[in-house]
Amino acid sequence: MADINTQVPVTVLTGYLGAGKTTLLNRILTENHGRKYAVVINEFGELGVDNDLVVDSDEEVFEMNNGCICCTVRGDLIRIVGGLMKRRDKFDGIIIETTGLANPAPVAQTFFVDDTVKAKTRLDAIVTVVDAKHLPARLADSHEAADQIAFADVIVLNKTDLVTPEELDAVEATIRGINRFAIIHRTQRASLPIAQVLDRGAFDLSRILAMHPDFLEGDDDHEHNEDISSMSFEVEKPIDPEKFNAWIGVLLQDKGADLLRTKGILHYANEDRRFAFQAVHMIADGDFIGPVKEGDPKNSRLVFIGRNLNRPQLRRGFEGCAAD
Amino acid sequence: MSQTSRTEFLVTSRGTSRELDAFVVAVRFSRDGRRAGFALGDGTVRLATVGVTSEWISAAAHDGSVLDFAADPTGDGFISAGDDGKLNRVGADGTVSNVGDFGMKWVEHVATHTLDKGKGLIAASAGKVVRLYDQAGQILKELIHPSTVTGLVFDGKGKRIGASHYNGASLWFVAAKTDTPRKLEWKGSHTGIAIHPEGEAVVTAMQENALHGWKLPNGEHMRMSGYPAKTVSLSFTRNGKWMASSGADAMVLWPFFGGGPMGKAPLELAGGDGIICNQVASNPRDEIVAGGFADGLVVVADIGSSRILPVVPPDHGPISALAWSPDGTQLAIGTETGFAAIVDFAKR
Numbered sequence: 001m002a003d004i005n006t007q008v009p010v011t012v013l014t015g016y017l018g019a020g021k022t023t024l025l026n027r028i029l030t031e032n033h034g035r036k037y038a039v040v041i042n043e044f045g046e047l048g049v050d051n052d053l054v055v056d057s058d059e060e061v062f063e064m065n066n067g068c069i070c071c072t073v074r075g076d077l078i079r080i081v082g083g084l085m086k087r088r089d090k091f092d093g094i095i096i097e098t099t100g101l102a103n104p105a106p107v108a109q110t111f112f113v114d115d116t117v118k119a120k121t122r123l124d125a126i127v128t129v130v131d132a133k134h135l136p137a138r139l140a141d142s143h144e145a146a147d148q149i150a151f152a153d154v155i156v157l158n159k160t161d162l163v164t165p166e167e168l169d170a171v172e173a174t175i176r177g178i179n180r181f182a183i184i185h186r187t188q189r190a191s192l193p194i195a196q197v198l199d200r201g202a203f204d205l206s207r208i209l210a211m212h213p214d215f216l217e218g219d220d221d222h223e224h225n226e227d228i229s230s231m232s233f234e235v236e237k238p239i240d241p242e243k244f245n246a247w248i249g250v251l252l253q254d255k256g257a258d259l260l261r262t263k264g265i266l267h268y269a270n271e272d273r274r275f276a277f278q279a280v281h282m283i284a285d286g287d288f289i290g291p292v293k294e295g296d297p298k299n300s301r302l303v304f305i306g307r308n309l310n311r312p313q314l315r316r317g318f319e320g321c322a323a324d
Numbered sequence: 325m326s327q328t329s330r331t332e333f334l335v336t337s338r339g340t341s342r343e344l345d346a347f348v349v350a351v352r353f354s355r356d357g358r359r360a361g362f363a364l365g366d367g368t369v370r371l372a373t374v375g376v377t378s379e380w381i382s383a384a385a386h387d388g389s390v391l392d393f394a395a396d397p398t399g400d401g402f403i404s405a406g407d408d409g410k411l412n413r414v415g416a417d418g419t420v421s422n423v424g425d426f427g428m429k430w431v432e433h434v435a436t437h438t439l440d441k442g443k444g445l446i447a448a449s450a451g452k453v454v455r456l457y458d459q460a461g462q463i464l465k466e467l468i469h470p471s472t473v474t475g476l477v478f479d480g481k482g483k484r485i486g487a488s489h490y491n492g493a494s495l496w497f498v499a500a501k502t503d504t505p506r507k508l509e510w511k512g513s514h515t516g517i518a519i520h521p522e523g524e525a526v527v528t529a530m531q532e533n534a535l536h537g538w539k540l541p542n543g544e545h546m547r548m549s550g551y552p553a554k555t556v557s558l559s560f561t562r563n564g565k566w567m568a569s570s571g572a573d574a575m576v577l578w579p580f581f582g583g584g585p586m587g588k589a590p591l592e593l594a595g596g597d598g599i600i601c602n603q604v605a606s607n608p609r610d611e612i613v614a615g616g617f618a619d620g621l622v623v624v625a626d627i628g629s630s631r632i633l634p635v636v637p638p639d640h641g642p643i644s645a646l647a648w649s650p651d652g653t654q655l656a657i658g659t660e661t662g663f664a665a666i667v668d669f670a671k672r
Contacts, residue, residue, distance in 0.1 A: 053388075055407075056428040058451065060471050062490050065512045065532050075490065075513045075531070076472060083407055083430060086347040086365035087389040114531070115553060 007122040008085075010094045011198055012107050014148045015129030016138050017100030020158040024129055024190035024197070025049060025097055031194050035092040038084050040077070042099045053091060055080050059099060061106045064113060070257050070281040071113065072106040078114045085120045093198065094121065101144050104128075104151035105260070108280040118285075125200040128152035128182075129190065132171050133162040139174065149175055150228045150260045150305045152182045154197060161188045178228045179305055228260065230305040233315050237322040238269035239300050244321040248277070248284065251317065256282030258309075264302035267292070269323035277302075334635045334667050335622075335657075341665035342380060344370055348658025350393035351645040354400050355438060359416055360656040361402040362645070362664045363393035369404055369414045372666060374654055383418035386410060397436040397444025398459040405431035411448045413461070423461040426450035433473060437482035445498065447485050449473035454487055456498065467496050467503060475517035475528070488517035488528045493538075495526065508538045510545065518558035518567065520580060527567060529555040535569065535578075537585070546586055548578055552600065557646075559606040561613070566591070566627060568604040568613045575601050575615040575625060593625040594632050602643050609652030616643025622657055624669075635667055 015021040029037065029051045038053040057076045064071040077096065084094065098107060104126055111123040128148045131138075138145035149155065155175060160168055172184060185192050244266065252259065262279040273288040292298055302318050335341060347365030353374075354361065362370040367386035386406030394403050401415040403423065411424035411431050424431075429450035437445045444459035454467040454476060471490035478485055478498075485496050490513055494505035508526055514536065516529040525546070527537040533554055537546030548569075555571035566577045567585075574595025578585035594601070594615055603616035611627040614635070622636035622643060636643075641661030648655055653670040657663075 054428070055430065058472065060490065062513045062531075063511070065530075073513070073531070075474075078531075079432065079472070079474065080430075083389065083391060083432070086349055086391075087407075 006120075008092075008094055008120060009124035009199060010096060010111070010121050011124050011200075012104065012126045013095060013097045013129070014102060014104050014107075014126060014151070015100065015156075016131065016134070016145055016148070018134070019100075019129040019131040020156070020187075020190040021097060021100075021129045022049065024127075024156060024158075025095065027190055028095065028194050028197065033194060038091045038094045040080055040094065040096045042097065049097075055084075059102060059106075070105070071109060071283055073113050074106045074110045077107065077110045078117055081114075081117045081121055085116075093124070101142070103144055103147055105147070105280055108151060108261075109283050112280060112283045112285045124198070125153040126151050127154045127156060127197050129156045129158055130171075130175070132157055132159050132168055132186075135171050136174065146178055146228050147260065149178045149182070150230075152179060154200060155179070155182045155184045156190060156192065156197070157184055157186045158190050159188065160186045178230070180230045181232070181303055181305070227307050228305065229307075229309055230303065231309050231311055231314065232301060232303045233318045234302075235300045235319055235322055236297075238271075238298065239266045239321050240323040241266075241268050241275070243323075247317050247321055248279075251314075252279055252282045252284055255306075255308075259304060259306040261305045262303070264300065265289075266300045266302075267298045332634055333637045334624075334633065334669075335637075335665050338669070339636075339665045339667040340372070340377060341663065342370070342372075344658075344662040344664050346662050347389075347660050348645045348662060348664055349390050351647045351656040351658045351664070352393050352395050352402060353647060353649040353654065353656065354402065354416065355395045355397070355650065356400050357649040357651055357654070358400065360647075360649075360654070360666050361393065361414065362656070362658055363390035363402075363404055364662070365389045367406065367408070369393070369402065369418075370664065371401075371414070371416065371418055372664075374649065374666060375668070381418040383414050383420050385412050385414050385420050391430060391432050392434045394434045394436040394446075397438045397446060398442055403434055403436055403446055403448075405434040405448055407431075409450065411446075411455075423457060424448060424455060424463075426453075426455075429453075433476040435476045435478050435485070437478040439482055445478065445482055447476055447478070449476050449487065452489075454485070454496075456485065464498075465503060467494075467505070469494055474513075474515045477517050477519050479519045479523050480521040481523075484519070484523075486517050486519050486526055488514040490514070493517055493526055493528055508543065510536045510538075512536075515554065516556060516558060518560060520567075521560050521562065521564040524564060525580065527558060529558060529569075529571075533571060548585060548590070551576070557603045557605075559604050559613070561606040561611055561627070562608055565611070566606070566613075568606050568615075570601045570604050570615075573598050573600055575604050575613060577613065577627065591627070591630075593627070593630055594623045597621075599638075603646040605646040605648055605655070607648050607652045608650060614646050614648065614655055616646050616657065618642045620659060620663075622646070622655075624655070636665060 060076040264277040266275040272291045277286040371381040388407040392405040407430040409426045433449040446457040475488040492509040513531040514528040533551040534549040551571035557570040574592035577591040619638035621638040624633045640663035641659035645658035
């Protein structure tokens with residue numbers, strides 16, 4: 001099992017052309033934090049990046065030969081991580097900037113699929129920069145913009161000075177309609193403390209449990225224009241791991257193409273440690289994490305972000321995983 | 325193997341070793357076999373003279389990490405490729421000179437081949453581009469691939485060069501007037517390449533813990549699977565009878581004779597500990613193969629008798645590099661944690 005202390009954190013920076021991705025990246029790199037980052041950029045990047053260790057890469061996506069049609073992986077990242085690990089002691093983290101039109105799934109799936117990448121690095125957070133003024137247009141003319149929001153752990157809602165307070169609230173509501181679990185920061189010129197972006201441990205999922213259920217269980221019935229939505233489910237009884245694996249396995253196989261991200265914290269029967277589960281499309285991964293604190297509730301929670309989510313079906317399925 | 329006492333490991337009685345404090349990316353012997361070069365993740369190349377216990381020379385070859393390393397095809401030193409975009413020549417005395425510059429791109433692979441009359445070839449790849457140079461560093465041609473090149477190898481005669489990439493491999497004739505490759509196609513990500521010494525087959529490693537092969541000249545497909553981990557190291561024996569591979573908890577040797585490897589079981593050597601074999605190196609003279617494991621163990625196996633000789637105990641970090649000297653008497657070893665050794669197998 002991979003050791004979290006020696007794993008290099010990886011931050012993925014997505015967002016449409018002109019949203020402020022490179023501005024945020026340069027802000028991260030020039031802020032005086034005493035840490036060194038290896039930065040992976042695409043050669044068609046918008047602006048220059050000011051850093052010692054910049055890796056210029058093509059976004060090379062390929063399909064895995066594992067019978068799973070939606071399992072696409074970034075081969076270039078596998079090679080780059082392998083190369084960077086040979087010089088491990090020289091940096092504290094890796095930041096991957098994707099091109100504007102990139103689908104975040106292959107980047108995320110790379111961290112599930114490749115053993116070396118899994119052993120040496122951990123996906124810390126997917127950070128999506130969106131332009132408050134142009135987001136509605138982007139959502140209307142492409143599905144990548146919605147996908148980038150759906151995949152995000154952190155959303156930097158940038159260029160807030162270009163819209164009215166009402167427009168800003170509306171755009172934030174649109175984002176929430178797609179992904180109610182991401183943390184949203186409103187910014188101008190991508191200005192925010194970098195601690196809000198780096199070392200979030202967002203992908204380690206503990207945050208899911210910390211969120212207030214009422215907040216999570218908003219009005220799902222209110223359908224937005226976007227076809228992507230997000231839902232969370234809770235089970236108070238301990239979970240039977242065999243039942244859960246059987247159910248989630250079939251679910252991901254059948255609906256994987258629609259399920260962009262699935263994450264959960266599970267309490268198994270007769271197990272003190274919690275099990276952190278996550279999947280991108282059909283590719284799933286899980287690991288035991290620390291025990292529950294004394295007195296904390298032992299409920300299990302599962303979060304889905306995707307298209308065509310069937311709430312009653314998902315709820316029944318998850319509830320059916322409770323141990324007898 | 326855990327029962328073997330430390331004194332039985334050959335490195336104790338017949339080895340020279342150093343702690344180099346950086347990831348050993350590759351190790352190679354010079355063409356004359358007199359020097360071993362250890363290429364490191366800190367950008368240096370350490371040069372050891374075989375059979376001499378003097379200080380090893382440190383050459384600052386790259387600003388970053390060395391990514392690949394090969395013998396100089398005509399000189400007594402080496403050619404190194406780095407993540408600083410440089411292709412450099414490292415002389416036997418440690419002097420560094422530039423051969424090629426690839427700008428921002430990592431130079432991920434280098435291969436060399438010695439021709440007669442003092443001539444030689446150097447091939448290096450950065451991204452989709454393979455540049456072919458003569459021994460003096462003059463660019464002969466530039467070969468463009470459909471995606472990033474993940475492995476680069478000359479055939480036994482230096483007539484062809486093979487490159488692995490997404491969806492297969494490309495075979496180019498070095499001397500061709502017009503450059504169109506023989507395309508060997510198979511869907512998926514191919515991550516390394518080897519050519520049979522007699523040119524009878526091309527084999528690639530794949531992302532899905534399997535090998536793919538093409539028989540030549542007909543291009544018939546071969547699929548070799550069952551690996552628990554990715555294969556990063558492929559090595560044909562001298563006459564091409566066997567191909568050794570890493571990626572399993574043993575050295576896996578596929579028979580390339582009697583109709584093999586298809587329909588034949590591979591020979592598994594030095595297995596049974598459940599530890600993944602990281603590196604293999606076939607001896608250039610005899611039917612023996614060296615294997616390096618993830619726990620640091622190095623063994624040499626006689627293919628005919630399956631007899632195993634313990635070389636390095638599992639004490640110095642995962643094995644990341646292995647190479648035999650051209651005459652097959654010296655084995656050089658490097659690990660991820662910077663241990664480096666040369667072990668003498670010459671008859672005494």
